[in-house]
Amino acid sequence: MKVIAIANQKGGVGKTTTAAMLSAELSIKGYSTLLIDSDPQANATTIFLDPHCLQTSLAYAIMSRDKKPPAPLVEQLVTTELELLDLVPATLGLANFDREPALSVTNLRTAIKAVRNKYEFIIIDTPPNLGLLLTASLTAATDVLIPVQAAPFALAGLNDLVQVIEGAKGLNENLSLLGAVCTLFDTRTSVSGESFRALTQMMPDKTFDTIIHRQTKLEELPALHMPIQLYAPTSRGAEQYATFTDELLSRLKLSSKSSRLSVVKTN
Ligand SMILES: Nc1ncnc2c1ncn2[C@@H]1O[C@H](COP(=O)(O)OP(=O)(O)OP(=O)(O)O)[C@@H](O)[C@H]1O
Numbered sequence: 001m002k003v004i005a006i007a008n009q010k011g012g013v014g015k016t017t018t019a020a021m022l023s024a025e026l027s028i029k030g031y032s033t034l035l036i037d038s039d040p041q042a043n044a045t046t047i048f049l050d051p052h053c054l055q056t057s058l059a060y061a062i063m064s065r066d067k068k069p070p071a072p073l074v075e076q077l078v079t080t081e082l083e084l085l086d087l088v089p090a091t092l093g094l095a096n097f098d099r100e101p102a103l104s105v106t107n108l109r110t111a112i113k114a115v116r117n118k119y120e121f122i123i124i125d126t127p128p129n130l131g132l133l134l135t136a137s138l139t140a141a142t143d144v145l146i147p148v149q150a151a152p153f154a155l156a157g158l159n160d161l162v163q164v165i166e167g168a169k170g171l172n173e174n175l176s177l178l179g180a181v182c183t184l185f186d187t188r189t190s191v192s193g194e195s196f197r198a199l200t201q202m203m204p205d206k207t208f209d210t211i212i213h214r215q216t217k218l219e220e221l222p223a224l225h226m227p228i229q230l231y232a233p234t235s236r237g238a239e240q241y242a243t244f245t246d247e248l249l250s251r252l253k254l255s256s257k258s259s260r261l262s263v264v265k266t267n
Protein backbone atom coordinates (compact mmCIF):
# COMPACT_ATOMS: atom_id res chain seq x y z
CA MET A 1 0.00 0.00 0.00
CA LYS A 2 1.25 3.47 -0.93
CA VAL A 3 0.31 6.43 1.25
CA ILE A 4 0.99 9.67 -0.61
CA ALA A 5 0.88 13.00 1.26
CA ILE A 6 0.28 16.01 -1.01
CA ALA A 7 2.19 18.82 0.65
CA ASN A 8 3.24 22.44 0.23
CA GLN A 9 2.95 25.02 3.00
CA LYS A 10 2.23 27.69 0.37
CA GLY A 11 -1.49 28.33 -0.07
CA GLY A 12 -3.45 27.95 -3.29
CA VAL A 13 -0.85 26.00 -5.27
CA GLY A 14 -3.12 23.15 -6.36
CA LYS A 15 -2.63 20.64 -3.50
CA THR A 16 -6.30 19.88 -3.07
CA THR A 17 -7.10 19.76 -6.78
CA THR A 18 -4.15 17.41 -7.32
CA ALA A 19 -5.06 15.22 -4.33
CA ALA A 20 -8.68 14.90 -5.49
CA MET A 21 -7.94 14.35 -9.21
CA LEU A 22 -5.14 11.89 -8.50
CA SER A 23 -7.41 9.91 -6.15
CA ALA A 24 -10.25 9.85 -8.69
CA GLU A 25 -7.89 8.87 -11.50
CA LEU A 26 -6.23 6.07 -9.53
CA SER A 27 -9.64 4.61 -8.75
CA ILE A 28 -10.65 4.83 -12.41
CA LYS A 29 -7.43 3.06 -13.33
CA GLY A 30 -8.51 0.17 -11.12
CA TYR A 31 -6.80 0.87 -7.79
CA SER A 32 -8.84 0.82 -4.59
CA THR A 33 -8.14 4.27 -3.21
CA LEU A 34 -8.88 6.29 -0.09
CA LEU A 35 -8.65 10.09 -0.05
CA ILE A 36 -8.06 11.49 3.43
CA ASP A 37 -8.80 15.19 3.85
CA SER A 38 -6.50 16.43 6.59
CA ASP A 39 -7.17 20.14 6.01
CA PRO A 40 -9.80 21.81 8.25
CA GLN A 41 -10.82 23.92 5.22
CA ALA A 42 -12.36 20.65 3.88
CA ASN A 43 -11.77 21.64 0.25
CA ALA A 44 -10.99 18.10 -0.95
CA THR A 45 -14.16 16.90 0.76
CA THR A 46 -16.17 19.60 -1.03
CA ILE A 47 -14.96 18.42 -4.44
CA PHE A 48 -16.81 15.14 -3.86
CA LEU A 49 -19.75 16.03 -1.65
CA ASP A 50 -21.75 18.77 -0.01
CA PRO A 51 -19.97 19.34 3.33
CA HIS A 52 -23.29 20.21 4.99
CA CYS A 53 -24.33 16.57 4.69
CA LEU A 54 -21.36 15.36 6.72
CA GLN A 55 -21.71 13.09 9.72
CA THR A 56 -18.15 11.82 9.90
CA SER A 57 -14.73 13.47 10.08
CA LEU A 58 -11.06 12.63 10.20
CA ALA A 59 -11.10 14.63 13.45
CA TYR A 60 -12.95 11.76 15.21
CA ALA A 61 -10.30 9.25 14.10
CA ILE A 62 -7.23 11.18 15.22
CA MET A 63 -8.43 13.28 18.16
CA SER A 64 -9.71 12.13 21.52
CA ARG A 65 -13.23 13.20 22.49
CA ASP A 66 -14.48 13.56 26.07
CA LYS A 67 -11.29 11.81 27.24
CA LYS A 68 -12.22 8.81 25.06
CA PRO A 69 -9.61 7.54 22.56
CA PRO A 70 -10.10 8.29 18.85
CA ALA A 71 -12.74 6.26 16.96
CA PRO A 72 -11.67 3.81 14.21
CA LEU A 73 -10.94 5.38 10.81
CA VAL A 74 -13.21 2.84 9.13
CA GLU A 75 -16.21 4.46 10.87
CA GLN A 76 -15.39 7.80 9.22
CA LEU A 77 -15.37 6.56 5.60
CA VAL A 78 -17.85 7.79 3.05
CA THR A 79 -18.26 6.37 -0.44
CA THR A 80 -18.09 8.46 -3.62
CA GLU A 81 -19.57 8.26 -7.12
CA LEU A 82 -16.51 6.27 -8.09
CA GLU A 83 -16.73 2.58 -7.25
CA LEU A 84 -13.16 2.25 -6.00
CA LEU A 85 -12.81 5.60 -4.23
CA ASP A 86 -13.69 6.27 -0.59
CA LEU A 87 -13.17 9.50 1.32
CA VAL A 88 -12.49 10.46 4.91
CA PRO A 89 -13.92 13.98 5.12
CA ALA A 90 -12.50 16.90 7.09
CA THR A 91 -14.41 19.28 9.31
CA LEU A 92 -13.40 22.55 10.94
CA GLY A 93 -12.91 20.72 14.27
CA LEU A 94 -9.72 19.29 12.80
CA ALA A 95 -8.16 22.72 13.39
CA ASN A 96 -7.97 21.82 17.10
CA PHE A 97 -5.52 19.03 16.31
CA ASP A 98 -2.72 21.54 16.89
CA ARG A 99 -3.76 21.62 20.58
CA GLU A 100 -3.51 17.84 21.02
CA PRO A 101 -0.52 16.39 22.88
CA ALA A 102 2.64 16.17 20.72
CA LEU A 103 2.43 12.36 20.74
CA SER A 104 -0.80 12.58 18.71
CA VAL A 105 1.25 13.04 15.54
CA THR A 106 1.36 9.25 15.22
CA ASN A 107 -2.46 8.92 15.49
CA LEU A 108 -3.02 9.15 11.73
CA ARG A 109 -0.41 6.48 11.06
CA THR A 110 -2.06 4.20 13.63
CA ALA A 111 -5.52 4.89 12.17
CA ILE A 112 -4.34 4.09 8.63
CA LYS A 113 -2.75 0.80 9.68
CA ALA A 114 -6.20 -0.58 10.47
CA VAL A 115 -7.41 -0.07 6.86
CA ARG A 116 -4.22 -1.09 5.06
CA ASN A 117 -5.73 -4.28 3.62
CA LYS A 118 -8.68 -2.40 2.13
CA TYR A 119 -6.78 0.06 -0.09
CA GLU A 120 -3.90 0.06 -2.56
CA PHE A 121 -3.49 3.85 -2.42
CA ILE A 122 -4.18 6.36 0.31
CA ILE A 123 -3.87 10.00 -0.72
CA ILE A 124 -3.69 12.65 2.02
CA ASP A 125 -4.50 16.30 1.28
CA THR A 126 -2.69 18.55 3.77
CA PRO A 127 -3.19 22.16 4.94
CA PRO A 128 -1.10 25.17 3.79
CA ASN A 129 1.14 25.41 6.85
CA LEU A 130 3.92 23.50 8.58
CA GLY A 131 1.71 22.56 11.56
CA LEU A 132 0.94 19.29 13.34
CA LEU A 133 -1.52 18.02 10.72
CA LEU A 134 1.28 18.13 8.14
CA THR A 135 3.65 16.35 10.54
CA ALA A 136 0.97 13.73 11.23
CA SER A 137 0.46 13.24 7.47
CA LEU A 138 4.20 12.92 6.81
CA THR A 139 4.48 10.46 9.69
CA ALA A 140 1.75 8.31 8.13
CA ALA A 141 2.96 8.54 4.51
CA THR A 142 5.25 6.36 2.43
CA ASP A 143 5.72 9.14 -0.16
CA VAL A 144 5.35 12.90 -0.54
CA LEU A 145 4.21 14.72 -3.66
CA ILE A 146 4.73 18.50 -3.87
CA PRO A 147 2.52 20.55 -6.19
CA VAL A 148 4.36 23.72 -7.22
CA GLN A 149 2.49 26.61 -8.81
CA ALA A 150 4.02 27.97 -12.01
CA ALA A 151 4.41 31.49 -10.59
CA PRO A 152 7.04 33.91 -9.30
CA PHE A 153 8.33 33.04 -5.80
CA ALA A 154 6.89 29.52 -6.13
CA LEU A 155 10.22 27.98 -5.23
CA ALA A 156 10.74 30.17 -2.15
CA GLY A 157 9.94 27.97 0.82
CA LEU A 158 10.54 24.68 -1.01
CA ASN A 159 13.81 24.21 0.87
CA ASP A 160 11.94 24.65 4.17
CA LEU A 161 9.46 22.00 3.09
CA VAL A 162 12.26 19.61 2.12
CA GLN A 163 13.76 20.21 5.60
CA VAL A 164 10.42 19.35 7.22
CA ILE A 165 10.22 16.18 5.11
CA GLU A 166 13.76 15.26 6.21
CA GLY A 167 12.75 15.96 9.82
CA ALA A 168 9.73 13.64 9.50
CA LYS A 169 12.12 10.80 8.71
CA GLY A 170 12.95 10.78 12.43
CA LEU A 171 9.57 9.16 13.04
CA ASN A 172 9.20 7.60 9.58
CA GLU A 173 12.56 6.58 8.18
CA ASN A 174 11.26 5.16 4.88
CA LEU A 175 9.45 8.34 3.83
CA SER A 176 10.42 9.19 0.29
CA LEU A 177 10.01 12.30 -1.89
CA LEU A 178 8.09 11.07 -4.92
CA GLY A 179 8.41 14.34 -6.79
CA ALA A 180 7.14 17.81 -7.61
CA VAL A 181 4.41 18.57 -10.13
CA CYS A 182 4.03 21.97 -11.78
CA THR A 183 0.44 23.27 -11.52
CA LEU A 184 -1.64 26.27 -12.61
CA PHE A 185 0.61 26.72 -15.65
CA ASP A 186 -0.52 29.62 -17.78
CA THR A 187 0.72 29.52 -21.38
CA ARG A 188 -0.02 33.24 -21.81
CA THR A 189 2.69 34.28 -19.35
CA SER A 190 6.43 33.78 -19.68
CA VAL A 191 6.82 33.45 -15.89
CA SER A 192 5.03 30.09 -16.05
CA GLY A 193 7.71 28.63 -18.35
CA GLU A 194 10.47 30.24 -16.30
CA SER A 195 9.05 28.77 -13.06
CA PHE A 196 8.88 25.29 -14.57
CA ARG A 197 12.49 25.53 -15.77
CA ALA A 198 13.61 26.76 -12.35
CA LEU A 199 11.79 23.84 -10.70
CA THR A 200 13.44 21.30 -13.01
CA GLN A 201 16.83 22.85 -12.21
CA MET A 202 16.16 22.68 -8.49
CA MET A 203 14.80 19.12 -8.57
CA PRO A 204 16.13 17.59 -11.82
CA ASP A 205 15.26 13.97 -11.01
CA LYS A 206 12.08 14.75 -9.14
CA THR A 207 10.10 17.13 -11.36
CA PHE A 208 7.27 15.39 -13.23
CA ASP A 209 7.29 15.89 -17.03
CA THR A 210 3.52 16.33 -17.03
CA ILE A 211 2.46 19.91 -16.42
CA ILE A 212 -1.03 20.80 -15.16
CA HIS A 213 -2.31 23.89 -16.97
CA ARG A 214 -4.68 26.48 -15.57
CA GLN A 215 -8.11 25.43 -16.74
CA THR A 216 -11.47 26.95 -15.82
CA LYS A 217 -13.23 23.59 -15.61
CA LEU A 218 -10.97 22.55 -12.73
CA GLU A 219 -12.03 25.65 -10.82
CA GLU A 220 -15.72 24.75 -11.10
CA LEU A 221 -15.48 21.40 -9.30
CA PRO A 222 -16.08 22.49 -5.66
CA ALA A 223 -19.44 24.03 -6.64
CA LEU A 224 -20.49 20.86 -8.46
CA HIS A 225 -19.17 18.27 -5.97
CA MET A 226 -17.81 16.25 -8.86
CA PRO A 227 -14.29 15.31 -9.99
CA ILE A 228 -13.18 16.42 -13.47
CA GLN A 229 -13.24 12.79 -14.64
CA LEU A 230 -17.06 12.76 -14.25
CA TYR A 231 -17.80 16.42 -14.98
CA ALA A 232 -15.68 16.88 -18.11
CA PRO A 233 -13.92 13.60 -18.92
CA THR A 234 -12.60 14.79 -22.28
CA SER A 235 -11.34 18.17 -21.03
CA ARG A 236 -7.69 19.14 -21.02
CA GLY A 237 -7.66 19.10 -17.21
CA ALA A 238 -8.94 15.50 -17.14
CA GLU A 239 -6.39 14.45 -19.77
CA GLN A 240 -3.50 16.10 -17.95
CA TYR A 241 -4.39 14.50 -14.62
CA ALA A 242 -4.72 11.11 -16.38
CA THR A 243 -1.26 11.53 -17.96
CA PHE A 244 0.17 12.72 -14.65
CA THR A 245 -1.27 9.68 -12.86
CA ASP A 246 0.31 7.38 -15.50
CA GLU A 247 3.66 9.07 -14.90
CA LEU A 248 3.25 8.70 -11.14
CA LEU A 249 2.34 5.01 -11.51
CA SER A 250 5.37 4.40 -13.70
CA ARG A 251 7.62 6.05 -11.09
CA LEU A 252 6.20 3.52 -8.66
CA LYS A 253 6.76 0.76 -11.27
CA LEU A 254 3.00 0.19 -11.58
CA SER A 255 0.56 0.58 -14.47
CA SER A 256 -3.13 1.12 -15.10
CA LYS A 257 -5.23 -1.91 -14.14
CA SER A 258 -8.52 -1.21 -15.91
CA SER A 259 -9.91 0.68 -18.85
CA ARG A 260 -11.31 4.15 -18.14
CA LEU A 261 -14.73 4.62 -16.59
CA SER A 262 -15.48 0.92 -16.26
CA VAL A 263 -15.57 1.50 -12.51
CA VAL A 264 -17.95 4.46 -12.36
CA LYS A 265 -21.02 3.59 -10.31
CA THR A 266 -24.23 3.25 -12.26
CA ASN A 267 -27.44 4.21 -10.47
N1 LIG B 1 -5.19 23.67 -12.92
C1 LIG B 1 -6.06 24.56 -12.41
N2 LIG B 1 -6.72 25.41 -13.23
C2 LIG B 1 -7.59 26.32 -12.73
N3 LIG B 1 -7.86 26.47 -11.43
C3 LIG B 1 -7.23 25.66 -10.56
C4 LIG B 1 -6.30 24.66 -11.01
N4 LIG B 1 -5.82 24.01 -9.92
C5 LIG B 1 -6.41 24.57 -8.85
N5 LIG B 1 -7.25 25.56 -9.24
C6 LIG B 1 -8.04 26.46 -8.39
O1 LIG B 1 -7.13 27.29 -7.67
C7 LIG B 1 -7.53 27.41 -6.31
C8 LIG B 1 -6.44 26.79 -5.41
O2 LIG B 1 -6.33 25.41 -5.74
P1 LIG B 1 -6.29 24.30 -4.62
O3 LIG B 1 -7.42 24.49 -3.65
O4 LIG B 1 -6.17 22.99 -5.29
O5 LIG B 1 -4.92 24.69 -3.92
P2 LIG B 1 -4.38 24.32 -2.47
O6 LIG B 1 -2.91 24.34 -2.55
O7 LIG B 1 -5.02 23.09 -1.98
O8 LIG B 1 -4.93 25.55 -1.61
P3 LIG B 1 -4.84 25.65 0.00
O9 LIG B 1 -3.41 25.94 0.27
O10 LIG B 1 -5.78 26.78 0.35
O11 LIG B 1 -5.28 24.33 0.56
C9 LIG B 1 -8.87 26.71 -6.21
O12 LIG B 1 -9.87 27.67 -6.41
C10 LIG B 1 -8.86 25.71 -7.36
O13 LIG B 1 -10.15 25.42 -7.83
Ligand SMILES: [Mg+2]
Nearest residue numbers: 015016039043
Ligand atom coordinates in the same frame (compact mmCIF):
# COMPACT_ATOMS: atom_id res chain seq x y z
MG1 LIG C 1 -6.07 22.74 -0.24
